[in-house]
Amino acid sequence: MATHRLTLDELRDRGAGHPAPDGVARLYHRAFDEFGTRALWNWRHLEQPTVTQALSIAESLRVEGNLAARRLAEQIEQACRAAL
Numbered sequence: 001m002a003t004h005r006l007t008l009d010e011l012r013d014r015g016a017g018h019p020a021p022d023g024v025a026r027l028y029h030r031a032f033d034e035f036g037t038r039a040l041w042n043w044r045h046l047e048q049p050t051v052t053q054a055l056s057i058a059e060s061l062r063v064e065g066n067l068a069a070r071r072l073a074e075q076i077e078q079a080c081r082a083a084l
Helices: 008-015 022-039 051-064 067-083
Strands: none
Touching (some): 022 051, 022 067, 051 067
């Protein structure tokens, strides 16, 4: 199945235990830098996230964040899909 058709839950399952590639990790760290106290207050910032952790952060950005956070969430999801 192509990754562009997978649900977020299926992507999380596929990304479990896989270290986030550099591009995904950069977006993950950017999320904490820009939205940590507002949208990610209940998450611990990890130095080396997995793909699954990056996708979980993206979901929180969508739920807790503003429009800019949602755009970053989309970028994270696209980068994760490309990485898997």
